[in-house]
Amino acid sequence: MIPKGAVVLSLTGTNGKRDYGFPSLMKLDNKYLLNQRLAMLIPDSNIMLPEFLFLLSKMELFQGPFFLNATGTANQANVSMKDVSQIKLPIPSISDQKEIVSKINLIRESSRLQKEKIEFSKNLQKSLINKIF
Secondary structure (H helix, E strand, O other), X not given: OOOOOOEEEEOEEEOOOOOOOOEEEOOOOOOOOOOOOEEEEOOOOOOOOHHHHHHHHOOHHXXXXXXXXXXXXXXXXXXXXXXXXXXXXXXXXXXXXXXXXXXXXXXXXXXXXXXXXXXXXXXXXXXXXXXXX
């Protein structure tokens, strides 16, 4: 069972591609089962927030070393749990992590709202053009 706050990512994909290693932050407790070729990362909450680990795991800071360690034959690439465990990550204070997560969430929300406004504007423009013609 995967606990709430775990970061799960796939360890297997296509050689030469970055079609794996995508992290997911589990928001529900013990609702999912961990399958083979998936990594479950559970940070010590006294040292690192799960949301901060999730953000880091999406960055080149994590992804670069992750893909650098990929091995495999034919067309399949694999990363071992040992390689994942040796990836070094910065660990700011919990208060700094909270601030970073909060600011990134604000930026994401702002970006999402802007995309909605652009889509609304495009639809309005199409509607007005259709009324004119």
